[in-house]
Structure formats: C-alpha cells, structure tokens
Amino acid sequence: MSEGFRHEPVMLREIVETFSVVPAGWLVDMTLGGGGHAGRLLGERPDCRLLGLDRDPEALAAAQRALAPFGDRVVLRHVRFDSLTSVMAALGIDQISGVLFDLGVSSHQFDRGERGFSYRHDGPLDMRMDTTSGWSAADVVNGYSADELARVIFEYGDERFARRIADAIVAARPVESTVQLAEIVRAAIPAAARRHGGHPAKRTFQAIRIEVNAELEALPSALDQAIAATAVGGRVAVLSYHSGEDRIVKAHFRRAASGGCSCPSGLPCVCNAIRTVRVVRPEKRTASSAEIAANPRASSAILRVAEKIASAS
Numbered sequence: 001m002s003e004g005f006r007h008e009p010v011m012l013r014e015i016v017e018t019f020s021v022v023p024a025g026w027l028v029d030m031t032l033g034g035g036g037h038a039g040r041l042l043g044e045r046p047d048c049r050l051l052g053l054d055r056d057p058e059a060l061a062a063a064q065r066a067l068a069p070f071g072d073r074v075v076l077r078h079v080r081f082d083s084l085t086s087v088m089a090a091l092g093i094d095q096i097s098g099v100l101f102d103l104g105v106s107s108h109q110f111d112r113g114e115r116g117f118s119y120r121h122d123g124p125l126d127m128r129m130d131t132t133s134g135w136s137a138a139d140v141v142n143g144y145s146a147d148e149l150a151r152v153i154f155e156y157g158d159e160r161f162a163r164r165i166a167d168a169i170v171a172a173r174p175v176e177s178t179v180q181l182a183e184i185v186r187a188a189i190p191a192a193a194r195r196h197g198g199h200p201a202k203r204t205f206q207a208i209r210i211e212v213n214a215e216l217e218a219l220p221s222a223l224d225q226a227i228a229a230t231a232v233g234g235r236v237a238v239l240s241y242h243s244g245e246d247r248i249v250k251a252h253f254r255r256a257a258s259g260g261c262s263c264p265s266g267l268p269c270v271c272n273a274i275r276t277v278r279v280v281r282p283e284k285r286t287a288s289s290a291e292i293a294a295n296p297r298a299s300s301a302i303l304r305v306a307e308k309i310a311s312a313s
Contacts, residue, residue: 157207
C-alpha cells in the first residue's frame with residue numbers, strides 16, 4: 001500500500017479467488033481506493049490489465065504510486081463508477097473480464113479528520129469522496145429541512161430515532177464540525193439506546209455520507225453497465241457494507257439471473273426473458289472471524305458475485 005494512504009483491502013483472499021477463473025483481458029476496479037485489491041489481482045493475473053476508477057483524487061494518486069511497478073498494464077481515471085461505458089468507449093475497450101466494486105470508505109478517508117467522514121476526529125462537515133465537487137455534508141446538515149434530514153437518516157442509516165436527530169440538528173444550527181454533529185446526535189438518542197450498537201452517531205454519519213455522494217443513486221446504473229460490458233465467463237463482484245447497497249446489488253443480480261422472468265415457478269418460461277448471468281454460490285459471503293478480528297471494518301462486508309453467461313431464455 002502506498003505510503004500515506006492506509007486501507008486494508010477487505011476479503012482479499014475471496015476477491016482473488018473470485019477472479020482467478022475469469023478469461024484473460026481487462027479487469028476493472030470501480031472503486032480503486034489505494035489499489036490494494038488491484039495490486040494483488042495484477043500480481044495473480046499477469047494475463048490481465050487493469051482499469052481503475054475512483055472519485056477521490058488522493059486515492060488515485062496513491063494508487064498510481066502503488067501500482068507503478070505494473071507499468072502500462074494499469075490505466076486510471078478520475079470518474080464516478082457510473083461512467084464505465086463512456087470510459088471504455090474512450091479507451092477502445094469492447095469487453096471486460098471482471099469488475100470489482102468495493103463500496104466501503106477507506107481507512108484513510110475515515111482517519112483524516114479534515115475529510116469530515118468520522119465522528120471520532122474533529123474536522124469540517126465535508127464527507128466528499130470527490131474533493132473537487134462543491135456539494136458537502138455542510139450543505140445537507142445546515143440546508144435540508146427537518147423532514148428531508150429525517151428521510152435521509154432513516155433511509156440511508158436505518159436509524160429509528162431519525163426524526164429526533166433531525167429536529168435536534170435543525171435546532172442547533174449552524175453546525176460547523178464533525179464533533180459538534182456527533183454530540184448533537186448522541187444527545188438526541190435516548191440514553192438506554194446509546195448503551196449498545198456502537199457509536200450513536202455511526203448511522204447518521206453513514207446516511208449523510210451516502211446522501212452527499214449520491215452513492216445509492218449511482219449504483220444501479222453502474223451495475224447495469226458492468227454486467228452489460230462483461231464477457232461470457234467474466235464476473236462482477238460487489239463488496240457492500242450497508243443494507244441499502246446490498247438490496248440494490250441483490251435485486252440487480254437476481255433480475256439479470258432470471259432475465260426478469262414473470263412466469264410461475266416450476267413452469268417453462270413463456271415471457272421471452274433473457275438470462276445474462278448466474279449468481280455464484282454461495283449467494284452471499286461474509287468476512288471470516290479471523291479477518292474481522294484483525295480488521296473490524298470488515299464486519300459488515302457482504303460479497304456477492306455474478307458470472308456472465310451466454311444469453312439464454
């Protein structure tokens with residue numbers, strides 16, 4: 001890993017295993033980070049090249065340093081992952097052999113207070129994955145109505161006290177720092193509920209981060225593009241860390257595996273549905289207990305994998 005950018009790649013053994021069987025060609029890391037997964041994949045698959053995408057300029061700079069030994073086998077682009085089709089067209093790439101999404105936030109982003117992702121480190125209300133964009137957590141926290149805030153915190157944070165938290169945030173405006181926001185959230189949650197479930201601000205910070213970066217908004221299109229671009233025998237693998245992300249991934253993979261078939265179970269398909277993938281079993285994998293002990297941020301990771309098949313009705 002490049003010096004200055006620390007991120008322990010989650011479920012690395014499982015990711016390497018997933019792509020060990022795909023055809024030679026292009027692998028795409030849709031969320032490159034510091035290049036941890038990418039570097040191992042390039043080392044294990046000398047017959048493959050890698051296209052790395054990321055919204056974070058710091059991550060791309062770190063990955064460029066880390067992956068420099070692989071020379072022209074690596075191409076990096078500063079784009080959001082739902083730009084895959086246009087990036088492939090610009091590079092003249094027709095098909096790809098494997099696609100990896102790691103939807104988590106890197107340790108580097110969490111641990112640098114000035115990035116504003118963490119409730120544990122004081123810093124500005126930022127949370128932008130792309131630091132060149134204008135929209136930030138401050139705009140959400142200080143600009144949304146109480147109703148809008150409650151919706152975001154409930155939908156993206158699975159937070160049952162979303163309304164109380166939203167009202168407390170609005171009452172405390174202007175909110176200027178991560179520590180101030182974390183304390184407002186903590187005070188809004190009943191004392192009994194604060195005694196379990198980790199830091200009381202965790203879910204609210206997650207929800208605001210997802211809203212700032214439009215993470216769930218971009219994911220469906222990115223998955224569709226990845227499945228469409230993958231060659232027969234290639235694989236699309238997704239590491240998700242939030243129930244909303246995982247629901248989207250699960251639904252897209254199942255729809256592609258069924259072709260959207262609406263025929264009764266057990267009867268021949270007569271609706272002309274076209275299946276394009278098979279879901280690799282087990283359908284859902286999680287990190288080992290040993291990995292979670294070494295890297296607690298792997299505890300919420302869910303890995304799902306789909307393999308492209310020749311279109312079949």
